[in-house]
Amino acid sequence: MEEIKTILLKHGFTFKKQYGQNFLTDGNLLDAIVRDGGVGADTTVLEIGAGAGALTRALSAQAKKVVALEIDKSLQPVLAETLAGCENVEVVFRDFMKEDLPALEAELGSYRVVANLPYYVTTPVLMRFLEEAKACEGVTVMVQEEVAARFTAKAGTPDYGAVTAAIALRGEAQITRKVPRTMFYPRPNVDSAVVRIDFEAGRIPVRSESAYRAAVRCAFLSRRKTLENNLVNAFRISREQAKKVLHEAGIADMVRGETLPPEALARLADVLFEAGMAR
Ligand code: SAM
Numbered sequence: 300m301e302e303i304k305t306i307l308l309k310h311g312f313t314f315k316k317q318y319g320q321n322f323l324t325d326g327n328l329l330d331a332i333v334r335d336g337g338v339g340a341d342t343t344v345l346e347i348g349a350g351a352g353a354l355t356r357a358l359s360a361q362a363k364k365v366v367a368l369e370i371d372k373s374l375q376p377v378l379a380e381t382l383a384g385c386e387n388v389e390v391v392f393r394d395f396m397k398e399d400l401p402a403l404e405a406e407l408g409s410y411r412v413v414a415n416l417p418y419y420v421t422t423p424v425l426m427r428f429l430e431e432a433k434a435c436e437g438v439t440v441m442v443q444e445e446v447a448a449r450f451t452a453k454a455g456t457p458d459y460g461a462v463t464a465a466i467a468l469r470g471e472a473q474i475t476r477k478v479p480r481t482m483f484y485p486r487p488n489v490d491s492a493v494v495r496i497d498f499e500a501g502r503i504p505v506r507s508e509s510a511y512r513a514a515v516r517c518a519f520l521s522r523r524k525t526l527e528n529n530l531v532n533a534f535r536i537s538r539e540q541a542k543k544v545l546h547e548a549g550i551a552d553m554v555r556g557e558t559l560p561p562e563a564l565a566r567l568a569d570v571l572f573e574a575g576m577a578r
Contacts, residue, residue, distance in 0.1 A: 317419070323484075329354055332413065335475040343366070347416060422462055442492065506572045507572045548563070
C-alpha cells in the first residue's frame with residue numbers, strides 16, 4: 300500500500316483540527332494496538348474515527364468484522380483506497396455522538412471497541428460505552444497521556460475523579476503502552492497512551508447503576524468540600540440526614556469524596572437508592 304501521507308496528498312485531503320485528526324502510520328504500532336485490544340478471528344470491532352484507515356486495515360487483518368465510524372465525509376476517497384480489498388470492513392460516515400447505540404449494537408452483536416480517539420471528545424465517547432452499552436466486551440483506546448492517568452488513577456490521588464469511578468463499575472483500566480507524539484501525523488502537542496478496559500458484568504455490585512452515577516456526581520460535586528457537605532448540597536437534605544446516610548454506608552465523617560474507592564461509592568449509592576434519594 301502506498302504511504303498514507305502520499306494517499307492523503309493525492310486526494311487533496313486537508314486536516315480538520317476540530318475533529319482531532321492525528322493519524323497513525325507505523326505498521327508495528329498499529330499491529331501492537333490490535334493485540335492490545337484483544338482482537339482475534341471471532342471478534343467484531345467497532346472503531347470510532349477511521350481517519351485514513353490505517354488502524355482499520357490492521358484490525359481488518361485480525362478481526363471477524365470491523366465497523367468503523369467516521370465523521371468526516373471528505374475521507375471517503377482516501378478510505379476507498381486504503382481499505383480496498385478489506386471485505387470485512389464497513390465504514391459508516393456518521394458522528395458517533397449522535398449515533399443510536401442500541402440500534403448499532405443490534406447490528407454488531409457482542410463487540411470490542413478499538414480506536415485512536417479524537418482528543419476533543421475522548422471522555423464523552425468513553426462515557427457512552429460505560430453508561431449505555433449492553434453488548435460491549437471491552438474498550439481499548441488511544442488517549443492523551445494525562446487522560447490515561449485519569450482513567451487509571453487510584454482513589455485519593457489528584458487524577459482520581461468521576462470518570463475513574465465510572466470506569467471502575469465496568470472494569471479495571473490498564474495502560475498497555477505509551478505512544479510518543481512523534482508517532483502521529485500531523486504531530487500533536489502531547490504524548491499518548493493506549494488504555495484497555497475489559498468489561499466484567501457485576502464487577503462492583505450495585506442496586507442501581509443510575510444511583511451509583513448520582514453518588515459519583517455527589518462525591519465530586521466540589522472536590523474541596525467534605526462528602527457530608529456535598530450530600531447536603533446535592534440532595535438538599537439536612538446535616539443530620541447527611542450524617543445518617545454516611546453512617547449507613549459505613550463512611551467516616553469528614554471524608555472528602557475524592558478519597559472514596561469505587562466500592563465505598565457503591566455502598567453510598569445503595570443507601571441513596573434505598574432511601575429513595577436516587578433511582
Ligand atoms: N483511526 C485513525 C488513525 O488511527 O490513524 C484516525 C484517528 S484520529 C485521532 C480520530 C478520527 O476520528 C478522525 O479521523 C476524525 O475525523 C474522527 N472523528 C472525530 N470526531 C468523530 C465523531 N464524533 N464520530 C466519528 N468520528 C469522529
